[in-house]
Amino acid sequence: HSICTVYIEVLPPNNQSPPRFPQLMYSLEISEAMRIGAVLLNLQATDREGDPITYAIENGDPQRVFNLSETTGILTLGKALDRESTDRYILIITASDGRPDGTSTATVNVVVTDVNDNAPVFDPYLPRNLSVVEEEANAFVGQVRAADPDAGINGQVHYSLGNFNNLFRITSNGSIYTAMKLNREVRDYYELVVVATDGAVHPRHSTLTLAIKVLDIDDNSPVFTNSTYTVVVEENLPAGTTFLQIEAKDVDLGANVSYRIRSPEVKHFFALHPFTGELSLLRSLDYESFPDQEASITFLVEAFDIYGTMPPGIATVTVIVKDMNDYPPVFSKRIYKGMVAPDAVKGTPITTVYAEDADPPGLPASRVRYRVDDVQIPYPASIFDVEEVSGRVITRVNLNEEPTTIFKLVIVAFDDGEPVMSSSATVKILVLHPGEIPRFTQEEY
Known part of the structure; x- marks a missing residue:
């Protein structure tokens, strides 16, 4: 004889064994960068009767982010994840064999992990x-x-x-x-x-x-466009004459620059407009009143912010007074007299004229020179001349004149000032026979 073992499974009546999941709870961590379609989990259940099983996501996925195969129970990713929107899903999964009371459930806890997909x-x-x-x-x-x-x-x-x-x-x-x-x-x-x-x-x-x-704050002093100003002012200009305009700038916002003379000793000479910076004369300047060879006045001016707190800016102004030739040359005589032979040769001296100029010595305005006026009496100017520097009157040509003839020669004395000033004198020249002309006993002494 022989023996065999027989296994008999006793089934409950009326399909009392629904499909069963291997686990009632699943936990899953997936990156939010997971690609769509990736397999996440196999949720395959077993049915003791061998009935076909249908799977479904019962709850927890309203946006249909996940896909669950109805026949295999494989869970895949259906849409892109965004941890910053939803970082956890709790899915209720059902497995059913189609019979009454033939359904069981499992819970899948899905945690979405972060990737750096957002900038601050x-x-x-x-x-x-x-x-x-x-x-x-x-x-x-x-x-x-x-x-x-x-x-x-x-x-x-x-x-x-x-x-x-x-x-x-x-x-x-x-x-x-x-x-x-x-x-x-x-x-x-x-x-x-x-x-x-x-x-x-x-x-x-x-x-x-x-x-x-x-x-802005008030942190700057006004600064002059020039630290020093030098200007030449003609003497004798009338009071009120504007001769210079100074300028200063304050880089602070809303600055109101005003000007004033800092040196008190010149305030009786000059006025400084507080807003325009124009310097003008309070009185005429006289070159001859200055003791120095170069008449000049140096003083300080200030520029300040009316509403500011910073120290004023300072500049130096030098006014050089220009001599304007106050006086013309003045002859020592109005009429000079001289004698000459009728046949005197060219260059024969006749007499000497002399004029002085009261302008300060050493300046062009006081330098005297001479010339013949050939307009008033032309003929004498053609035969007589005057040396420019010495004032000596001489014959211009070899003479051939009648005795007893009297010539009137007009001599002009002029200076080198600005403007040029001049005066004139007359030289009466008498033509005499050689024997009538007085002579020195010797030519040199």
Whole structure:
């Protein structure tokens, strides 16, 4: 004989064994960067009666992010994940053999893990047009704030400046300060680039441009366009004559520059208009009244901001008084007399005229020279001449004149001043026989 073992499975009546999942609870972590269509989980259940099983997502996926095969129970990704929108799904999965009470459930807990797929975003409600007062170090400029919806270090935001790092600094919480004193007169406007970077291994960043206006304070004195002014003023100009305009500029905003004479000893000579900077005469200047060879006056002028607190700017003005030839040459006589032989040769001396000029010696205005006036009496001017410097009257040509003839020669004395001034005198020249002309007993003594 032989023996065999027979296994008999006793089934409950009326299909009392629905499909069963291997686990009632599944936990799953998937990256939000998971590709669509990727297989996530095999949820295959078993049915003791061997009935075909139908699978479905009963609850937890209203957006149909996941796909579940009705026949195989394989769970796949149907749509792109975004952890920042939904970071967890709790799916209720059913398996049914189609019979009454032939359904069982399992729960799938899906946790979406983060990838660095977001850059920091700046708060749009914080002001972007900022201002700061010049000449203040470590002055508060403004505040920025950025947020990154990524998780962990991917969402940690760090701030830095994209430009002007030597002028500004930014703290870890986004507060911006000046790193040094700003000078509005050098630059009054900055476009500061703020960079927000996350902490990922491969970080993302965003930038924000801030408009920063530098506000002015009164920190500059007026500065003259020239530190020294030298001007030549003719003597005898009438009082009220404007001879110079000075100018100073204050680079501070709203500055009102005014002018004044600083040297009190010249205030009876000159007036300075407080707003135009025009210098004018209070009295005529007389060159001859100055003891020095070069008549000049040097004094200080100031430019100041009427409403400011800074010291005034200072410049030096030198006024050189120009001699304007006050006096003409004056002859020692109105009429000079001389005698000459009728046949005198060219260059024969006849007499000497002399004139003096009262202008200061050594100047062109006092230098006297002579010439013959050939307009009033032309003929004598053609036969007689005068030496320009010495004033000696001589014959211009060899004479051939009748005795007893009297010639009138007009001599002009003129100076080299500005304007040229002159006067005239008359020389009466009598032509005599050689024996009638008085002679010295010797030519040299």
